[in-house]
Amino acid sequence: MRLTTLLLTAVLGTGLLAAPPPAATARPTAASAGTTSRAVDAPRARPHGRWLLDPRGRVLVLHGLNMVYKRAPYAPDAEGFGRDDARFLARNGFTTVRLGLVWKAVEPGPGEYDDAYLARIRRTTQHLAHEGIWTLLDFHQDLFNERFQGEGAPDWAVQDDALPAAPRAGFPANYFGMPALNRAFDHFWADDPGPGGVGLQDRYAAAWAHVASYFAGTPRVLGLDVFNEPWPGSQWEQCTNPAGCPVFDATLESFTQRVIDAVRAVDRRTAVFYEPQVLFNSGSPTYVRPRGRRLGFSFHDYCLTADAGAGESGVQQACGQADDLVWSNAAAHVDASGDAPLLTEFGATDQSATLTAMVDRAAEHRTGWQYWAYCGCDDPTTTGPGATQALVLDPAKPPRGANVDHSKMRAIVVPHPLAVAGTPASYHFDRDNRVFEAAWSTARAGGPGRFAAASRTRIAVPRLVYPRGYDVRVTGGRVVSGPDARTLVVSQAAGTREVRVVVRPH
Template identity: 65%
Template sequence: MLPRPLRRAVMALVLLTPLLLVAPAAPAAPAQASEPAPRPQIAEGRVLDDLGRVLVLHGVNMVAKLDPYAPDELGFGRDDARFLARQGFTTVRLGLIWKAVEPQPGQYDDAYLARIRRTTRVLADHGIRTLLDFHQDLYHERFQGEGAPDWAVLDDGLPSQPQLGFPNNYFVNLGLNRAFDNFWANAAGPGGVGLQDRYAAAWAHVATFFRGTPGVLGIDVFNEPWPGTGWQLCINPLGCPTFDGRLEAFTQRVVDAVRAVDPATPVFYEPNVLFNNGVATLVTPTGTDLGFSFHDYCLTADLGLDAVGLPTGEDDPLCGTFDDLVWRNAASHIAGTGHAGLLTEFGATSDTAVLRDMVARAQAADVGWQYWAYCGCDDPTTTGPGAEQALVTDPAAPLRGDNIDRAKLRALVIPYAQAVAGTPSGSTYDRGTRTFTTGWDVARIGGGTFDAGARSRIVVPRPVYRDGYRVEATGARVVSRPGARVLVVAQRPGAREVRVTVTPR
């Protein structure tokens, strides 16, 4: 495997060049569904809770990429949920692996799903919403990755060579790219059933299984779709029409399969993976309660350029250029579709300047986020060693001392308006003075207004305000107890706008 700095440099060079040049099979019988649990709704580019309040969620990714592909196997449990809640985190993107869900064609492992559901319930007990994520990287273990079942690897006998690890195999591994080609073509697998048909049926089974599970934010259809053999045509800032057409058809297939069994749970879809680095997306599925799951990674973070006197991270203009493109494309896509944006991956770095910058970008856009990743956990497909990406080194160990990366926590943990009874008008946070200001008008997304007494929730994490905080509010009054981790304000009679400022005591 190439050294990590060289791997990232290769990807940066590949992606920078064009910028400079400027009938489905019936699914197996699903598990017996319980009554649907309340789900968020999506309207006008926003995620809304069951009271119609605008949700902005901060959280982490937790994905177990090695057999048995279950986070609880790694020690992730109630103490981790409690730790996350204490930091002010309110969401987790929780990985499921297709290989574990459907080990044999049309046969689903409900014992595995029950393990995932137990973790979801533990998180819900601590006020944390879960995004269920069918996660993959490099498609399958044969290609030094994870994701697809063995029976879904159709590589037409091409060699799984060369083996250069993540992410380099995407660019050079013949068998990997042919396997993706066959997946996007919905090639017939076992029993003559198309691979995408199997995949959509698996999601329908999972959606049915989780209908009665509280705290589910939504589902994430497919992590970081890779275009396959023709990937070179997609390194285009304006987008990749041919592949994005295939990706949209696939996404619609999954959306329709899920909606056939679950009309309420939000479905988040992803653009092709090169969106992460500034390529526009043309993927626009249709349906209700759709969300746009996107990623942003600074390709020049942690390349060691500071050792030779070159700027890195937040101060690197190349990093900023890619980030600007990602956020501009995301804003355009959200505005054009009305689908809610969620930054489901960023980070995988110990460069806290990069983390602070990304958190600030998301806050300015009123977009929620999920940091990559909660733990290293022997991750086989990441751009840095586990300790580099990890917020917690070992979930099975006590959550104290060197097991926690305090520098990352300081970069990620900020106050934010988490549930707003109105239409947000923007938030700012000054890290130097620890002053947080947020505001909204009382108009409901979708029409009407909130009544007097409507409550909004603002996360004021103790790591930021260890000695307490002061609140100044206009148009609302504080109804939470002094020093509460979640500040609750109630709308005053006659108010048209609300403004809240939090400062250290």
């Protein structure tokens, strides 16, 4: 989740707008039987250069949300997230969910994994997969542990040298003012030995390997997000400058590589997404560049003044320059690393101008996104009331009527490509006139050659945008879906090198 007002105060003063995993045991559960067999590996999406490709080699343009439940038992179904929520997302053109797991629930005791918990998470991914939704599994943390008013690490992994967990100012203030919290991060980044003399990072990497093995046969797992918003610990002030913090990034890169290597020992197919240190969200660049195939770059963008009370026009102006810096840093990193970008958090605000600007910015960069967050869900590490971040107020109730924030829906539900049989050149939604335009080359983004005649591209055309239907003009292909279908399907013509589509309201 985002760092807002206090981060603004902290940053403005600076001028900035592996080892193999140890053996472990799992709690014996019937749910875990057969889940790690290589024979049941499910088809996977894969990063290729700056694109994410579906199993047919088409470019995926993902729009979706985060669903993370940060209270015990740390499973979204405990808050009521289920089949009706998955259907609601699919009906509105969303095709991905970043689904939170919490290390404390995965590994409640050192080397002891709770497969009953993983089975609950897996049932949620199955509901999503049934609706065609890709799941990014995220090891989520904010403020490291409940001792520091957050969530994430097991109690046995907390080493704070018995410093008092004070002052207790909540999220995000504790990052800046609680020495015990920063000491706990320091011990983690140093891979200091924990129970049994095993390094804390070794335990973490082994836990990820267990999760990766467990989900190897689960359909529509998009990838594994290594560590949510890494906080540098006591080194954080070094990161609050336009040059970033290469010293800490070297530590973060080593840790990230350790997790990737542990995952690859059990699963060579599922994409692994890694994150920069959290101050990247506000304009600090990153130097983290792990090695390996099928890697994705998971980054966040939060406007520091989104809820500062400046009014929508003032917010829009204040956020533009800061967001430009985040996206410029992301583009530079993607060019240097060759890893596929995905904006895995933004939002957590009810300022429509901020949301529409970010959705439109992502389209300009041809990059998918996951809005924060699906619900308030008694979130202990957010800013303001939980409803500020929520698209659906209560997942235990049907997602309709007053239970849905319709202003957020209008901001983030837009027409967009879903799966492109080629390489996207551009796509844009004119909100004033409700006109959507897209163009793509028929050249394969994932290798040499072109897609054959009759190859199909799918485009989300939400009824929220076109309640009375739409008209389509296609150059280089033809429409093969039914009139006013929620998903527009375009079949490309023989010999064409580029396809163009224009969608207008009736």
